[in-house]
Structures are given as structure tokens and as C-alpha cells.
Amino acid sequence: MANTLIVANWKMHVSLKRGRELAREINNESTITGVEIVICPPFTHLKVVGRQLTDVRLGAQDVFWEVRGPYTGEISPKTLLELGCTYVIVGHSERRTHLAETDEMINRKIKAAFKAGLVPILCIGEALEQRERGDTLQVISEQLKLDLSGLKEIKELVISYEPVWAIGTGQPVEPADLEEAARYIRGFIEEKFDPKVAGQVRLLYGGSVVAENVLDFLNTDGINGVLVGGASINLTDFMNLIRQSQNRIQDK
Numbered sequence: 001m002a003n004t005l006i007v008a009n010w011k012m013h014v015s016l017k018r019g020r021e022l023a024r025e026i027n028n029e030s031t032i033t034g035v036e037i038v039i040c041p042p043f044t045h046l047k048v049v050g051r052q053l054t055d056v057r058l059g060a061q062d063v064f065w066e067v068r069g070p071y072t073g074e075i076s077p078k079t080l081l082e083l084g085c086t087y088v089i090v091g092h093s094e095r096r097t098h099l100a101e102t103d104e105m106i107n108r109k110i111k112a113a114f115k116a117g118l119v120p121i122l123c124i125g126e127a128l129e130q131r132e133r134g135d136t137l138q139v140i141s142e143q144l145k146l147d148l149s150g151l152k153e154i155k156e157l158v159i160s161y162e163p164v165w166a167i168g169t170g171q172p173v174e175p176a177d178l179e180e181a182a183r184y185i186r187g188f189i190e191e192k193f194d195p196k197v198a199g200q201v202r203l204l205y206g207g208s209v210v211a212e213n214v215l216d217f218l219n220t221d222g223i224n225g226v227l228v229g230g231a232s233i234n235l236t237d238f239m240n241l242i243r244q245s246q247n248r249i250q251d252k
């Protein structure tokens with residue numbers, strides 16, 4: 001069985017000093033098999049955090065689509081590689097909302113990440129009004145279509161389904177709704193890409209995941225892991241969540 005993937009998205013929550021400590025603590029406690037842990041700190045923390053990690057992978061929270069040039073404030077995929085990143089989150093809803101990131105920009109970022117040899121973690125998901133209108137699957141479909149446009153080789157891709165209304169609200173998706181979304185996303189990939197690839201793309205759930213509910217999502221058909229925001233910046237909460245995931249693997 002492939003490893004369960006657990007991605008910690010620290011967002012802008014953690015100071016450099018705390019980031020260094022937290023990374024060391026997570027790394028030291030993470031002698032866990034069957035679970036692949038990725039920490040995504042702010043850009044400014046990547047080097048320091050990366051130095052603390054041996055068994056845990058490093059990821060970034062964003063990337064630019066060009067490798068070099070006059071792009072003030074942006075980060076090259078090559079620089080992320082130099083800093084030791086394996087993964088990069090692309091298209092998080094907080095960037096779509098606060099930074100007006102479009103699907104076209106996200107598409108370019110995914111292509112640039114792949115080209116550089118980074119594994120993109122593409123975030124998709126509907127807003128509350130869209131869910132209430134019954135448009136969830138249509139929104140997902142539109143995002144996938146635009147974000148993955150022109151891509152041929154996507155077997156390394158990670159997709160994180162994250163309904164916007166579930167992020168940071170303490171109100172996660174219902175497992176039955178997650179299962180429906182997971183089935184839909186896999187069906188989409190199967191139809192648009194090589195069907196063999198659909199099974200290899202890893203699919204995560206993100207949105208108010210904590211130790212107490214992580215098994216609901218990991219036990220949902222088609223889900224390979226979780227993306228964790230709030231519960232990843234407290235050592236006890238995060239390690240509890242990881243231990244739950246590990247117990248599930250041992251119970252199998």
C-alpha cells in the first residue's frame with residue numbers, strides 16, 4: 001500500500017524561531033512508517049526548517065511560473081529545489097481569494113513545478129454559495145479542466161480537495177460528500193488522462209482536519225492523505241493526528 005501523505009501547511013502562522021523548534025520536534029517524533037509527512041513553512045523558513053528534517057519532507061506554499069527574471073517578490077521553482085523542497089502547494093484557496101490567483105496562473109505554476117522536478121499539490125474546492133447552489137462538482141470540474149490544461153504527464157500530481165467553507169472553520173466535509181468528490185475527481189482524471197494514471201494520482205482532503213476526525217477522511221474511498229492547517233502548528237495536535245493515521249495502517 002502506498003504511504004499515507006500528511007501535508008502540514010503552516011501558512012503564515014509560525015515565527016522563524018518557533019518554526020525551527022517545531023520542525024525539529026516533529027522530525028524527532030516522526031519515526032513512523034507508512035506515513036509520508038511534508039512540512040510547508042513560509043518561504044523565509046525553508047532553509048532553517050529543512051535543516052531540521054531527516055525523515056520528513058519539505059514543501060513550499062507557492063511558486064512562480066518563471067525560473068528567473070524581473071519578477072519582484074516571486075520565488076523560482078529552481079530556488080525551491082535548491083532549498084531542498086520536494087513538494088509545492090499550488091492554488092490554495094487563500095491565494096485564489098486574497099491574491100486573486102486565477103486558474104490560468106495556477107496552470108502555469110503547475111507546469112513550472114513539474115518542469116523543475118517538484119511535486120505540485122494542487123488545491124481545488126468550492127465556496128459555500130457554490131455548494132448551496134448545488135454546483136460543487138461543476139466547480140471542481142472547471143478548476144481541474146483549467147488548472148491541468150495542456151499537461152500530459154501527471155502521475156506524480158497530488159490533488160487536495162478543500163472546500164473553501166471547511167478551511168479553518170472547524171466544520172469539515174461529511175465523509176459521504178468527500179467520497180462523492182473523490183469519485184468525481186478520479187473519474188475526471190481517468191477520462192482526460194491515461195486511465196492507469198488516475199489510480200496513481202494521490203488525492204488528499206483538506207479543511208478542519210484534526211486528530212479526532214482524521215480517520216473519517218483517511219477511511220474514505222479514494223483518499224490517500226490529508227492537508228492540515230491549524231492542527232499542524234501545535235506539536236501535540238499534529239503528532240496525535242499522525243499517530244491516528246499510523247494506527248490505521250497497523251490495523252490493516
Ligand code: PGA
Pocket residue numbers: 009162166167168169206207208209227228229230231
Ligand atoms: P485547516 O486548513 O486545517 O486550518 O482548516 C486547511 C487548509 O489549509 O487547507
